[in-house]
């Protein structure tokens with residue numbers, strides 16, 4: 001499962017008596033008056049950059065996007081990943097910046113990622129099954145499995 005994420009970047013001032021924090025970009029100590037806070041980490045203003053165009057993300061409307069291990073600006077995120085696609089459960093379009101769940105080639109709204117028979121929601125690490133392109137919980141999968149071919153994925 002890959003989670004697309006939109007994260008806010010905040011500029012925080014460093015209190016002089018505070019122990020300097022390590023920068024998540026260069027691993028150096030941050031001794032500037034201001035630093036950036038994003039993804040629960042601290043960064044030099046120069047070190048938080050888009051993986052594609054190298055622009056400084058602290059200056060760009062203060063939002064960044066992550067996908068796998070990439071940190072991207074809004075523009076590059078859009079041009080790389082664009083519209084997410086249609087939700088395999090409700091068939092409605094998923095806007096590019098919405099968090100999605102993925103299973104094989106399918107994408108789902110977070111709210112739609114549930115067993116399509118009993119509507120039980122899945123959590124990260126839960127086991128789910130794909131059968132005839134329907135997501136099923138283990139219980140429903142087991143009872144369906146008795147009749148017909150199997151098409152399973154567990155995660």
Ligand SMILES: [Zn+2]
Nearest residue numbers: 023026044047
């Ligand atoms: Zn740094």
Ligand SMILES: [Zn+2]
Nearest residue numbers: 050053073076
């Ligand atoms: Zn960029």
Ligand SMILES: [Zn+2]
Nearest residue numbers: 087090109112
């Ligand atoms: Zn949906």
Ligand SMILES: [Zn+2]
Nearest residue numbers: 115118137140
């Ligand atoms: Zn179920």
